[in-house]
Amino acid sequence: MVMDAPTSQTRRWDSTLEDGYREHRNMLYGVALRVLHDRSEAEDCVHDTILRLWQRGHSYTPARGSLGAFLTVCVRNEALTRLRKRANRSRIEHERLSADAIEPAVDEPIVEHVRVEEALASLSPVQRDTLRLAYFGGLTHEQIAARMNEPVGTVKSRLSNGLRALRAYFKARGEDL
């Protein structure tokens, strides 16, 4: 359960959230759009995520670090939830959840995907495949475990270690994370 902040803190949080949204809105919309591939739904996704944070109280603490990163992951998680609900509603797996669709379906200058692919290439093949199913494929850890015929615990450890390895890779190259 997410706690409501006291009144004075709520006022600060409102201001922080509004500033955070204004500063990162292009990024947030872009993240939602890349997951959902639908401008209208991406807009709804960002709107609903921020609205929920606004109305229900904050779940951000300065110990968590970057507000932009926090908002990015909030929006991305909301977009992935919508994607999975969409797939469930239609009772067929969405194209991005299919076995053949773990490549990013993005038709824009993809500097960032080259950067991610280079980092993924530094991982072991099995770790790389697991992370790709999560990051590009949008699968849950249970779905990945079923897909790879591996125990859920193994997949969770692999995802956790894999993301930490990617962070180490980026930092070793002087990236400012």
Place this chain on the structure above:
Amino acid sequence: MTQHIDELAELYALGVLDEEERARVDAHALACDACASRLGEAESTIAFMEQRAPVVPASLDRRMSAVFARPTGGFRISSALVAAAFIVGLLPSFWFWNSARTTQAFDAQREQAVHAMVTSHFAHAQFTPLSPGAPKAKLIYARTGDWVYAVAATGAALTLQAQTPGGSVGLGTLHATGNAGELFVAKAPHAQIFTLSENGREIERVTLPKR
């Protein structure tokens, strides 16, 4: 959640948890700075991976178009182009460009090249000489686009061709200034092989990885 979130931090950031699990992680992170810190690191990794070029508003595009429509005030060396020249190992040649007078069309082409390089991901490959004395030359190319930018350490009138399945397609003559030549092609065929010719004779070629 009284237990530390441990590996759930990375799973949360990757988006593989359901809403209920995420809410538990959020609640714990509010009360535990150590876990909030680990969660923040995972989130910043994902945010870094999600970074994209900013969406430029249409109003700025319109204002910049007005700027580009004005006559240029003469050639000013561009730090981006110096960087590109440095990348391809032609900085000494490039230096001479700064003192050279250039035509407005040439400046416009150079502006196009700079714009292409700063707004898209590019790579470069060196031409392989096919004859003795062929100048050092490289092809800078968009990894996910159509443009190519040929640069050569020579003032000779070299021509650039794309070798397509349908045959050789001429892309133009390198603009020579001092001992350097360059040609930016905004829409080049998606060929793997490009060649440079002098007086109709192919003198070097480069094979690009599949794009």
